Amino acid sequence: MKKIAVVEDNPDNQLLVRAILSEHYDITSYETGPAALEGLPRDPPDLVLLDISLPGMDGTEVLRRIRADAALGQVPVVALTAHAMTGDRDRYLGAGFNDYVTKPIVDETVLLTTIERLLNAREI
């Protein structure tokens, strides 16, 4: 199974994402940016789901450091965000995220197809 790392501090978001994905993917959870940055190089995933609004080090900074890591740099990273206003999509893509999914997750198929599309693109 492909591996997905979920970086998310809300326990209910973590549980829901895990419930949606764990049948199809091997899930590793991190609650903070620093924990993720420490763990990811040791256990590189095939894709990262990254909460934008983490406490302390925010998601865009975590992304920047992932992209700066030679080993991890090109891993697909999907932003998980409760912000979904006009212009946000361009901002996230401009920041280097491969895509984003809005919270609350009202349609789990959006999350699944977003992940699938990015993982399939890597295999081509």
Added chain:
Amino acid sequence: MDTEDCIDGAALDRLRRVGQDKLVRQMIDIYLDYAPKMLRNALAGEQAGDCMAIEHAVHSLKSSAGHIGASAVHDLARRLESLARDKQFDSIGPLLRELETAFEQARLRLEELKPIDP
């Protein structure tokens, strides 16, 4: 949606579709543990006059309330997040009072709706 019900049944149905009654129960349990802490953080932020603390707390609460179908809590948290981001502290107090009331209503209803542990 039954307008008398402060919990949107469709949200719980979505959770049930993903993970059956077990997920619904777990999500309600997590909400009942985690969301009060976020509300307390928001109130502490209000006491301290700290808009950023309020913003972070209601941002988390908004997401959690959305997943569990606590519509009024979600909506109030969303409005408070905007106010806090714009540093409109004077407008925040009355809305926080409404949030406290909506929160308690949702809490009681979720206790009623929680599937029984077999």
